[in-house]
Amino acid sequence: MLFGSTRVRTAPAPVRSTSLIKALCLCLSLVLFPLSAAPPAAADSTAAPLTSHLESCLAAPGVRRDVEVVEDPTPEPTDDPLFHTHYDTDVLGKVFEDGAWQTRFRVYYQGQQHALAVKVADLLTRFYCYGRERLDPSGAFISPVHSIAMPDGSERAEPTNFYLDNGHPGGGRESDGRMYMLQSSTPRNPLEVVREVAHEFSHLTVPGIHEFSDSAAPEDWLNGYLGESLYMEWLGDDTEQTVIPAATVSNWSAGRQRVLEDAFLKLGPQRLLREPAAHFWEVAGLLLYLKQLYGTEAMARVLKFSNDFRRNTASAITLNMDDALSTEKWDSVTVPGGLAAPIDGDADPGANPQNSVSIAPGAAVRAWVFLHAGAHRLKIAVDGVNWRLRGARIGSGKAWAPLGTVTAGTASIDFPASGSGWYETQWRNTGSQPMNLLGWTWQRATGEGTKQ
Numbered sequence: 001m002l003f004g005s006t007r008v009r010t011a012p013a014p015v016r017s018t019s020l021i022k023a024l025c026l027c028l029s030l031v032l033f034p035l036s037a038a039p040p041a042a043a044d045s046t047a048a049p050l051t052s053h054l055e056s057c058l059a060a061p062g063v064r065r066d067v068e069v070v071e072d073p074t075p076e077p078t079d080d081p082l083f084h085t086h087y088d089t090d091v092l093g094k095v096f097e098d099g100a101w102q103t104r105f106r107v108y109y110q111g112q113q114h115a116l117a118v119k120v121a122d123l124l125t126r127f128y129c130y131g132r133e134r135l136d137p138s139g140a141f142i143s144p145v146h147s148i149a150m151p152d153g154s155e156r157a158e159p160t161n162f163y164l165d166n167g168h169p170g171g172g173r174e175s176d177g178r179m180y181m182l183q184s185s186t187p188r189n190p191l192e193v194v195r196e197v198a199h200e201f202s203h204l205t206v207p208g209i210h211e212f213s214d215s216a217a218p219e220d221w222l223n224g225y226l227g228e229s230l231y232m233e234w235l236g237d238d239t240e241q242t243v244i245p246a247a248t249v250s251n252w253s254a255g256r257q258r259v260l261e262d263a264f265l266k267l268g269p270q271r272l273l274r275e276p277a278a279h280f281w282e283v284a285g286l287l288l289y290l291k292q293l294y295g296t297e298a299m300a301r302v303l304k305f306s307n308d309f310r311r312n313t314a315s316a317i318t319l320n321m322d323d324a325l326s327t328e329k330w331d332s333v334t335v336p337g338g339l340a341a342p343i344d345g346d347a348d349p350g351a352n353p354q355n356s357v358s359i360a361p362g363a364a365v366r367a368w369v370f371l372h373a374g375a376h377r378l379k380i381a382v383d384g385v386n387w388r389l390r391g392a393r394i395g396s397g398k399a400w401a402p403l404g405t406v407t408a409g410t411a412s413i414d415f416p417a418s419g420s421g422w423y424e425t426q427w428r429n430t431g432s433q434p435m436n437l438l439g440w441t442w443q444r445a446t447g448e449g450t451k452q
């Protein structure tokens with residue numbers, strides 16, 4: 001027994017704020033700018049990954065160990081296909097799946113690296129479970145498990161190999177469905193071990209977007225860097241102590257995601273969508289920002305559409321967003337106040353920057369949201385004294401449309417049909433007291449009327 005209890009717990013759903021807005025301020029102003037969609041890319045089809053239904057991987061605590069690492073009872077000497085290094089020893093990463101323990105990973109090592117091999121195998125099995133739980137429901141988890149044909153015509157699921165290679169320089173590497181940690185005996189910060197494993201695993205399991213012309217892009221495919229922040233976020237949700245404290249990996253992932261989202265917001269959707277291929281990190285930020293707005297499932301759906309029809313180029317990102325979010329499920333989106341950034345004056349993040357923003361008198365904030373074509377109803381809830389909504393401007397932004405007075409309670413404002421794209425919303429506190437903005441909700445009108 002190497003890891004006595006390696007159960008993984010289902011993480012809470014992504015934080016979504018409510019539309020309740022507590023306020024002490026008096027006035028708001030709101031600005032909208034639609035953006036055009038990217039040109040369509042050629043459609044094609046790809047072979048579906050081998051998938052199997054998974055129910056038990058993240059079973060409730062106390063039910064069963066769902067991932068585990070064990071010694072290989074029958075180790076077979078092997079040479080890795082890339083460097084032809086010889087290995088005599090390995091450990092197995094197992095997942096309880098389809099009603100039985102399945103060997104999903106073999107981690108090969110040499111010499112004194114048994115402990116590191118166990119850590120890597122533990123991470124791989126957990127990442128596998130997180131991917132199945134969080135990406136697979138949207139069809140966005142590419143299983144690393146491959147089937148091989150047997151002489152009798154049947155198929156056998158083949159584990160994925162990971163090699164601890166001490167004979168070659170470098171960090172992590174993925175090659176033809178196999179993963180490596182190079183210079184494996186070089187001391188590493190545990191966080192870096194986690195990141196390298198998450199990064200290489202992401203190259204195998206997260207749909208890729210590529211063909212960037214960005215000179216700042218560290219590699220052609222986005223899935224390594226995008227996926228590592230996702231898998232590390234989910235590892236941070238794990239209530240079990242793993243190879244690293246959950247808070248450490250959570251903080252790292254949250255910080256990385258914030259940096260990428262800020263890069264996207266700083267550039268702005270207009271500039272990004274004019275030339276998405278030129279902005280590797282900003283496209284990652286866009287997808288993570290979309291996760292904040294619509295949730296993990298929606299972001300995963302965008303990745304799935306990127307993968308399904310070989311629309312996996314950076315320039316197809318808006319087309320994939322449009323298709324992925326076109327169902328009724330995404331007709332409503334709540335923008336957390338914490339996503340709003342100051343324009344001028346004082347605007348301080350609230351106690352929880354994900355959920356609210358404090359706006360001083362005279363100050364303004366803005367936030368971007370991706371909306372589908374159609375008429376929309378903006379819904380806000382006011383708690384406290386009267387608010388007065390100064391107006392709104394749409395499109396060119398030259399004309400203000402008076403929208404009347406909003407008193408205490410819930411207010412709805414209808415906007416006429418407009419095109420699909422990113423919209424900027426601005427809120428200005430023209431009152432004399434600070435205002436705490438938690439968020440606001442856009443509801444797309446469907447059919448005859450507007451849904452409530």
Ligand SMILES: [Zn+2]
Nearest residue numbers: 199203219224
């Ligand atoms: Zn990479």
